[in-house]
Amino acid sequence: MKANGTQALKESLRRGDALPEVWIRFPRQLGDVIFALPFLGSLQREWNAAAAELGVTLKWVAVGHAIGAAVFSEAAESVIAESVIETGGVGKPDPWMLLRRWRKDRPVAVINLSQSVRLILAAWMARVPIRGGIADNNLSLLYTHPFKYRDLPIHIVQRYQPLLEKLTGLTDIRWLPITPDLLGGKGALPLLRRAGWDGRPYVVLAFGTRGEEKRWFPEHENWPGLSQLLMDQGFATVLLGSPDEKPLASELAALAPGTIDLTGQTTIPEACAVQYHAYGCVGVDTGLSHCSAGAGRPTVTLMNMSLEHLIQPQGPFSVAVRGPAMGLGEGERPGNPRGGGAHRITPLRAANILHALALEARGEQVGPPSTSAGV
Structure with missing residues (x-):
């Protein structure tokens, strides 16, 4: 049985085998990004507190296509410290750009809220300790904490609940107000x-x-x-x-x-x-x-x-x-x-x-x- 994500986070931070960075790959469409914010807020509250117990401050990084990253381009540093727009071919992310960075400075976690196979492949190749995200593409082996997302008869916001539970033990997602x-x-x-x-x-x-x-x-x-x-x-x-x-x-x-x-x-x-x-x-x-x-x-x-x-x-x-x-x-x-x-x-x-x-x-x-x- 896979370790709870919070436990894995604390163990990795204690070992010092990764930077205290959490990268989240957001979906392409604006509405889908907004649907992911309650998950983000719930995850941040739990993981920030866990890191603080060890005297560590997590850096949160948003990555995605133009919209998925641009939502956070002016965000408060305590929420999203860096916003990375993927580059590459038309409509395709460039995982090798991320892989080069992650091999040099490996983050403690990469969370994939899109269906990008390339992104999680790069995280796997860089041996990122915590890799959570959508695994409907039959690539669950690349994740430490996979979850099913597509074609479920529930609201998109609720689809993130199983991933949140795996990563934190929390069973409910709370609204995150979108404020300036x-x-x-x-x-x-x-x-x-x-x-x-x-x-x-x-x-x-x-x-x-x-x-x-x-x-x-x-x-x-x-x-x-x-x-x-x-x-x-x-x-x-x-x-x-x-x-x-x-x-x-x-x-x-x-x-x-x-x-x-x-x-x-x-x-x-x-x-x-x-x-x-x-x-x-x-x-x-x-x-x-x-x-x-x-x-x-x-x-x-x-x-x-x-x-x-x-x-x-x-x-x-x-x-x-x-x-x-x-x-x-x-x-x-x-x-x-x-x-x-x-x-x-x-x-x-x-x-x-x-x-x-x-x-x-x-x-x-x-x-x-x-x-x-x-x-």
């Missing part, structure tokens, strides 16, 4: 002000996604309609997205004059910080919705083909919604024929759900219906 103190992004509010924000409470609209089946059709009606509704209620609205979503953002902003468009103008940590300071977020199933939920903000995620029980954003004030699967009225506007219901969620419904979540976040409750309301 954690991930950085201190330039977010100055960027907002330069874009025209006057200090009013603002709502982030996370409209963009590469998956057409996830979008909120008809987009040129729904997003400007929601933005205008919120502005009429006294809020500012902010469009956030990646650089390749700028053309659509410009069209949506033009249809609701006064909308602040920051699409493609933020780093990932700045985007997370914009979410953290927001009144809330309405978005499709995209990475920014996960950032908002992870920041603890009221978040309404409009689900289309995505399955809530597997990938809905996780946070204390986050709700995933979809519309009915059938038409409900004469003259109903056509939606996305490939959609799964998001096209039948109206801007008014999205706004109302957001406000209900905001009340809950403030510890308030929705008032009782008036006596004149119909029964």
Whole structure:
């Protein structure tokens, strides 16, 4: 039976046969990185305490593709001291770059939260003492602490629980709030002000996604309609997205004059910080919705083909919604024929759900219906 990861960590640190570094290879997609943060926080609390008993401070290093590493590019040193973007062929990591470094300065642990065979092969070749991670590729022998990840009928966050238990003995994963103190992004509010924000409470609209089946059709009606509704209620609205979503953002902003468009103008940590300071977020199933939920903000995620029980954003004030699967009225506007219901969620419904979540976040409750309301 393999030793508990915490025990193996302390034994290796006592022997001094490895540097007090823990490398974690994060997934490629932003939402998947956010799903891994509760695991990271739970692991850090346990291992940092174990190392401290020996008078040692662990250095945590993030490694991954551009997004997986960029999330931590401005992080506090106590959280992620170094962020390494893998280099190599197009779309492929370069394990030899890591192997050269690890053979010279071997870390105490490498945790692989992706399905990269090359990365764990490099860790095995460097004889890293603790090697934990996804072993669905039939390479369990390369790991000291493997776990199954793919195709499980549970939420992605929960899939890390078996690995956490092997590494620490803990049986539950705790939420890790995504704050500017954690991930950085201190330039977010100055960027907002330069874009025209006057200090009013603002709502982030996370409209963009590469998956057409996830979008909120008809987009040129729904997003400007929601933005205008919120502005009429006294809020500012902010469009956030990646650089390749700028053309659509410009069209949506033009249809609701006064909308602040920051699409493609933020780093990932700045985007997370914009979410953290927001009144809330309405978005499709995209990475920014996960950032908002992870920041603890009221978040309404409009689900289309995505399955809530597997990938809905996780946070204390986050709700995933979809519309009915059938038409409900004469003259109903056509939606996305490939959609799964998001096209039948109206801007008014999205706004109302957001406000209900905001009340809950403030510890308030929705008032009782008036006596004149119909029964």
